[in-house]
Amino acid sequence: MSVTIADIAKEAQVSKATVSRVLNDRAEGVGAETRLRVKEVMRRLDFAPSGAARDLATGKSRCIGLVIPDIVDPFSPLMIRGIEATLRGHGYGLFLCDSENELEREKEQLRLLVERRVEGVILNPALSGDASQLELLDKRSVPYVLLDRGIEAGRSLPGVYTDNRAGARMGVEYLLAGGARRLAFLNGPEGLSVSRLREAGVEDAFRAAGIDVASIARSSGDYTVESGERFVDGLLDGHGPSPAASLVSYSPPFDSVFAANDRMAIGAVRALRRRAIDVPGTVEVVGFDDIELASLVEPPLTTVAQPAFEMGKQAARMLFQTIDGKRQLKKALLLDPKLVVRGTTRPRPI
Amino acid sequence: MSVTIADIAKEAQVSKATVSRVLNDRAEGVGAETRLRVKEVMRRLDFAPSGAARDLATGKSRCIGLVIPDIVDPFSPLMIRGIEATLRGHGYGLFLCDSENELEREKEQLRLLVERRVEGVILNPALSGDASQLELLDKRSVPYVLLDRGIEAGRSLPGVYTDNRAGARMGVEYLLAGGARRLAFLNGPEGLSVSRLREAGVEDAFRAAGIDVASIARSSGDYTVESGERFVDGLLDGHGPSPAASLVSYSPPFDSVFAANDRMAIGAVRALRRRAIDVPGTVEVVGFDDIELASLVEPPLTTVAQPAFEMGKQAARMLFQTIDGKRQLKKALLLDPKLVVRGTTRPRPI
DNA sequence: CTGTTAGCGCGTTCAG
């Protein structure tokens, strides 16, 4: 096929072993002059070593796998960039797989990654209730780190997450501090640990304020703008004028909306404004994530920011720790969310 | 290390060759009973074949490389999903590399991909003026397909693009049809073929309408929202009240803005509204790309849509054609853009 | 239908 170390060896009048040595920059073992000659030949013949052969010989593939549930989610690219940032320093490659939120596809991808002998996997799981896919990795002792979404498995799993509970609490406390008492909470898909944690955070805020959590109007959406709109529409149906019927605002059965991601929050704002309900005057809205979109809509969205880039970076870093240390770390790393105050909430007194 | 076909062979009382045969589902060559026995052993020992070994033996890696200039660009994920869609059918894996818009990084990534013996590369180049990175691929006859951005090399290169010239013409013609005569055109970075083509498209529209192209106010930005704002601010400096000084609109030195991507168009709209210039009443704005953002800002953006998903899909398809056909196709595939009319342009008479 | 024998390209002992 292409040029091999054998070709180089013959051309440079040395043995394959010597070529291999200069290839791997082995300090000792090769005379300076020989080394130079070999290098020159490699350049002249435009030699590129075979990764497959090296992988086979060394038992290492110098690459890791990433499985995410949805690359189109604006949150994903930021995490990927974080991952790449630490990968680069290690000279590792990245295998990308998109499970499209399906557990079966996720398992299939993991199987392929195992075959390719990736040295580790970063997994942003499609579901939180099922840990069957981890067996595939555990059984072959392939190191892995969960990212963004957790998996509830009755044992502690290595992973990097935003502190979703604290973040939700933070967002809702800000709402309560502004006088909100009747909250409409639109959570993410049921069954995700992320959703459970955020719901707990919301309740934390209510309990701390001494307000009955039963007063919260809850529902769960699918992270799309449309589901945010539907949520508000649903709450408002029969409670006021139809969208087209009136241009004056009126009093809705809630004074605040907390959504589990920015797209749904934006959908809520749209539905509200379509009914001429003032945001933030009549209803305040807080989202979650802080995607680029959040600052560009009108009014710009107040939201709980997740450190996406940092999450990717730390996940990769943790993975390398277990790869290098030869043992699977089990601890979860919780990164701090941050409240970004913009225009869908009223100014607070200082 | 792990379980190999030798282990399976011993356990199943057959030879490695037989194991290999069932592994590859060779129809002939193995008795039904033997096949079953081998499969059972493979399952029992939880066998996963070594990709590296297979790659080495077959000389194929069953994966391709993708190099993109910026994964954070909302346009990238859609193309990636398109690529994955056709990859899936072929059982190929995807190596992801982000060049972060730097030619040197791009070359480095390509070198690594060559080492890993990817069977093909999809390249969205950082620059359009330099074809030096293609030598790396040509020399080893690694098939490749350009995506989104072209490279001007004095020879025809395989690639999949939006018909940028036609798209720009389409957008500007729509503006002209609405009565626009003084256009402010904010192009993408200089030096990109994409920018050159769009500029040509803009001029096409003007010439077809018999208007002097010299009347166009041109500039180039870096695809960010900020550069869109700066562009408008720059045109307006000294031409009207400062942003804070007045809330009444006045007549700017242009009646329409065409931007080379949606983010810049959105920046332009923001700058305009900040100065209380009515969009689309006083100034109409048209963008390019049609990212999700475009439909969510206020007013929603009229824009020239690129078929991102389809582009990725077709690029991968074209790549497989040359991989399977063993010869590099040279033709460019131009996909049709589509005008999406929303709220930053005034209604047109039918 | 099945087993034997060579490689694939590189790393890695061991001698020399």
Added chain:
DNA sequence: CTGAACGCGCTAACAG
């Protein structure tokens, strides 16, 4: 300091 020889795990002829 260098070379010969073997092994990594699998596929691919060629025999039987």
